[in-house]
Amino acid sequence: KKRVFSGIQPTGKIHIGNYVGALSLWVENQKKYDNIFCIVDLHSLTIPENIDPKYLRKKVKEIAALYLACGIDPQESTIFVQSHVPQHAELTWLLNCVTPMGWLQRMTQFKDKSKKSDSVSTALFDYPVLMASDILLYQTDLVPVGEDQKQHIEITRDIAQRFNHLYGDTFKIPKELIKKSGARIMGFDDPENKMSKSTGEIKARHSIGLLDSKADIKNTIMKATTDSNREFRFDHASAGVKNMLVLYENLSGKSRSKIEAHFAGSNYGQLKRELVELTIENLEPIQKEYQRIIKEDSYLDDILEKGQKKASQIAAKTLAEVKKNMGLN
Numbered sequence: 001k002k003r004v005f006s007g008i009q010p011t012g013k014i015h016i017g018n019y020v021g022a023l024s025l026w027v028e029n030q031k032k033y034d035n036i037f038c039i040v041d042l043h044s045l046t047i048p049e050n051i052d053p054k055y056l057r058k059k060v061k062e063i064a065a066l067y068l069a070c071g072i073d074p075q076e077s078t079i080f081v082q083s084h085v086p087q088h089a090e091l092t093w094l095l096n097c098v099t100p101m102g103w104l105q106r107m108t109q110f111k112d113k114s115k116k117s118d119s120v121s122t123a124l125f126d127y128p129v130l131m132a133s134d135i136l137l138y139q140t141d142l143v144p145v146g147e148d149q150k151q152h153i154e155i156t157r158d159i160a161q162r163f164n165h166l167y168g169d170t171f172k173i174p175k176e177l178i179k180k181s182g183a184r185i186m187g188f189d190d191p192e193n194k195m196s197k198s199t200g201e202i203k204a205r206h207s208i209g210l211l212d213s214k215a216d217i218k219n220t221i222m223k224a225t226t227d228s229n230r231e232f233r234f235d236h237a238s239a240g241v242k243n244m245l246v247l248y249e250n251l252s253g254k255s256r257s258k259i260e261a262h263f264a265g266s267n268y269g270q271l272k273r274e275l276v277e278l279t280i281e282n283l284e285p286i287q288k289e290y291q292r293i294i295k296e297d298s299y300l301d302d303i304l305e306k307g308q309k310k311a312s313q314i315a316a317k318t319l320a321e322v323k324k325n326m327g328l329n
């Protein structure tokens with residue numbers, strides 16, 4: 001079986017974009033692959049606003065419970081917390097030594113995030129190298145992510161290739177796995193920009209959180225930005241309408257032509273009302289499962305501990321090989 005590795009940062013409001021773009025793809029392919037899913041708490045620390053220890057601890061549990069509630073099966077997949085496996089941080093240092101600064105300076109996510117903050121940490125700059133370590137430690141074949149992570153997988157490949165060139169064949173070269181539709185869900189309030197966990201936490205009606213109430217879901221969708229036309233064709237619709245059509249497509253599993261035919265001659269209110277229903281239908285079972293799991297603290301701890309053991313074994317093996325090849329043994 002091919003190895004899959006992916007992760008989510010335990011910060012902000014985890015939203016329907018994370019679900020459609022990443023989590024649902026993990027679940028869909030779960031039986032096909034050998035899966036490792038990480039809660040990347042070290043990445044969350046790169047933005048200084050996120051460092052409140054209580055918040056971080058709570059968020060790690062929340063993401064773990066959401067993984068399970070969305071259908072990640074601990075019998076099929078390894079679930080663990082990044083900071084529980086110290087090899088991630090150690091490999092980051094070693095990979096830093098083969099990564100030119102110029103490569104990191106070109107990262108669009110760094111450019112965007114550093115513009116928004118007046119105190120940019122060294123770690124934010126180094127973020128892609130930590131992500132490369134996550135992926136390469138497990139000799140990963142496929143990384144299922146949303147569109148926004150594509151550049152990070154590309155640099156991971158570059159780092160792996162450079163390392164293999166300098167020190168001999170050590171790492172498998174990974175590929176991204178990105179959905180054709182739904183890999184970039186936009187904000188309901190601002191469909192020119194992608195839905196974001198941090199914006200969703202501070203701004204109402206930007207995103208739909210996986211744990212949002214029915215009333216909030218309804219409010220957000222009914223007030224979503226549209227236009228003054230009645231254009232329901234995927235290729236011609238304005239950004240806000242297209243975004244809702246794409247969500248409808250992903251949540252219903254229906255084909256684009258069926259959806260276009262269904263809404264032809266209708267109005268945006270109808271699309272919105274149906275999307276509200278569909279969203280609630282999809283999220284209700286997840287929320288029920290979540291409420292059940294989040295109360296079982298020792299069950300969660302148990303899964304994360306097993307995950308840590310399994311992940312550590314693989315990580316330790318790769319890191320030993322890396323150190324040997326670099327002359328560090």
Ligand code: TYM
Nearest residue numbers: 006007008009017018021022040131145146183184185195
């Ligand atoms: P993060 O935590 O920002 O997002 C988690 C996953 O959700 C996807 N995603 C989206 N998909 C569709 N539409 C959106 N609006 C949207 N917003 C986010 C992301 O692409 C991601 O797949 N750097 C990563 C975490 C990470 C990681 C890794 C991922 C760290 N190490 C190793 C894969 C492999 C991140 O910040 O994702």
